[in-house]
Amino acid sequence: MKFFIDTANLSHIKEANDLGILDGVTTNPSLMAREGIQGKKAVMEHYAAICELVNGPISAEVLSDNSHDMLLEAEELAEIHENIVVKVPITLDGLKVIKNLSERRIATNCTLIFTAGQALLAAKAGATYVSPFLGRLDDVSAQGIVLVEHIRHIFDSYLYDTQILAASVRSSAHITQCASAGADVVTAPLEPIIGLIKHPLTTQGLEIFKKDSVHLK
Ligand code: E4P
Numbered sequence: 001m002k003f004f005i006d007t008a009n010l011s012h013i014k015e016a017n018d019l020g021i022l023d024g025v026t027t028n029p030s031l032m033a034r035e036g037i038q039g040k041k042a043v044m045e046h047y048a049a050i051c052e053l054v055n056g057p058i059s060a061e062v063l064s065d066n067s068h069d070m071l072l073e074a075e076e077l078a079e080i081h082e083n084i085v086v087k088v089p090i091t092l093d094g095l096k097v098i099k100n101l102s103e104r105r106i107a108t109n110c111t112l113i114f115t116a117g118q119a120l121l122a123a124k125a126g127a128t129y130v131s132p133f134l135g136r137l138d139d140v141s142a143q144g145i146v147l148v149e150h151i152r153h154i155f156d157s158y159l160y161d162t163q164i165l166a167a168s169v170r171s172s173a174h175i176t177q178c179a180s181a182g183a184d185v186v187t188a189p190l191e192p193i194i195g196l197i198k199h200p201l202t203t204q205g206l207e208i209f210k211k212d213s214v215h216l217k
Contacts, residue, residue, distance in 0.1 A: 001178065001179045001183060001184065001185065001186060002023035002024065002184065002185040002186075003016075003021050003022055003023050003185075003186060003187075003188075003193065004022070004023060004024040004025055004026050004056075004057070004059075004165070004185055004186070004187035004188075005022060005024075005025050005026075005187065005188070005189070005190060005193065006025075006026045006027075006031070006167065006169065006187040006188055006189050007025070007027070007031055007189055007190065008027045008031040008032045008034065008035045008037070008046065008050070009031075009034075009035060009190075010035075010049060010050070010053065012189070012190040013025055013050060013053050013054060014053055015190060016190055016193060017053055017054050019193075021193075022054060022056070023056045023057075023185070024054065024056035024057040024058060024059075024083075024085075024185070024187075025050055025054050025056070025057075025058045025059065026059040026087070026109070026131070026165070026167065026187040027047075027050070027058075027059060027060060027061065027087075028061050028087070028111070029061055029063060032046065044076070044077075044080060047060045047077070047080050047081070047084065048080050048081065051080065051081035051083055051084065054083075055083070056083060057083055057085045057107065057129075058081070058083050058084055058085065059084075059085045059086075059087040059109045059111075059129075060077045060080070060084050060085070060086065060087060061086075061087035061088075061089075061111065062074055062077070062086060062087065062088055062089075062097070065091070065093065066093050067093040067094075067096045067097050067100075070088060070093060070094065070097045071097055071100060071101075074086040074088070074097060074101055074106065078101075078106050084107075085107040085108065085109045085128060085129065086101060086106060086107065086108050086109070087108070087109040087110075087111050087131075088101075088108055088109070088110055088111065088127075089110075089111050089112045090110050090111070090112055090113055090118045090121070090122055094110065095121055095122070095125050096125075098110055098122060098125040098126060098127050099125040099126055101126075102125065102126025102127065102128075103126070107128040107129075108126075108127050108128050108129070109127070109128065109129040109130075109131055109165060110122035110125075110127040110129065110130045110131065111131045111167070112131070112133065113130050113131055113132045113133065113147075113151075114132070114133060114136070114137060114147070115147070116147065116150040116151050116154055118130075119132065119151040119154070119155075119162075119164075120154055122162065123155060123160040123162040124160075126162075127162050128162065128163065129162065129163045129164075129165040129184075129185065130151065130162055130163075130164060130165065131165045131166075131167040131187075132144065132147045132148055132151060132164065132166060132167065133167050133168035134147070134148065134166055134167065134168050134169055134170075134174055134178070135168035135169060135170040135174070136168045137168075138170070144168070144174075145174075145177045145178070145181055148164060148166050148178060148181040148182070148183050149181045149182070151164050152164060152181060152182040152183075156182075163184035163185055164182070164183045164184050164185070165183070165184065165185040165186075165187060166178040166181075166183040166185065166186045166187070167187050169186055169187065169188035169189075169192060170192065171192050171195070172192045172193075172195035172196045172198075174186075174188070174192065175188055175192055175193070175196060176196070
C-alpha cells in the first residue's frame with residue numbers, strides 16, 4: 001500500500017518525506033487555505049514547491065464547478081509538473097472532465113466519494129484514483145472502511161485499474177484497516193502516520209535495554 005500525506009503544510013510534507021516512506025501528497029482547498037495561501041499565483045507556486053519536495057503523485061484540486069472551467073484549470077495544473085494529479089469532484093461535470101483528461105493521459109483523482117456507485121462511475125470514466133472519504137462517513141454513523149471493501153470487490157470483479165486512495169483518514173488504526181481492506185493508497189495527516197510506530201511496550205523495552213546496556217559499552 002502506498003502512503004500519501006494529506007496536507008499542504010511544507011514542514012509536515014518534508015518530515016514525512018525524510019522518513020523514507022512517503023509516496024505522494026494530496027491537498028484540497030481547505031488544506032491550502034489552512035496554510036494561508038491566497039490567490040492563484042501563490043497556489044500554483046505552492047504546488048510547485050510540493051513537487052520539488054516529493055518525487056511522487058501530487059493531487060491538486062480544481063476549484064470551478066463547470067466542466068469548461070474545470071478543464072482549463074486542469075490544464076494549467078498539469079503544466080506545473082509531470083507529477084501533478086488533477087483532483088476532480090464526483091459531479092456530472094467532474095465526470096466529463098475525468099473522461100476528457102483520461103483520454104489525454106492526464107492523471108486524475110476523483111474526490112468526495114461516499115458510495116460505491118460514485119466510485120464505479122469514476123472508474124468507468126477512467127479516473128487514475130478514487131478517494132473514498134472514510135472519516136466523514138464515520139462522522140455520520142456509517143462505516144467508511146466498509147466502503148473501501150465494497151469498492152475493492154467491484155474493481156477486482158471487473159478488473160478496473162483505477163486505484164483506491166483511502167482519504168479522510170483520522171487515526172493510525174484507520175491506516176491499518178485500509179491496508180486490510182485492500183486500499184491501493186492511503187492518504188493521512190502526519191500524526192496518524194507517525195502514530196503507527198508508537199507502542200508503550202516498545203518504549204518500555206527500549207528503556208530496559210538502555211539501562212542494561214550501561215556496562216556493555
Ligand atoms: C482527501 O484527499 C481529502 O484531502 C481529505 O482526506 C479530507 O479529509 P477530512 O475529512 O479530514 O477533511
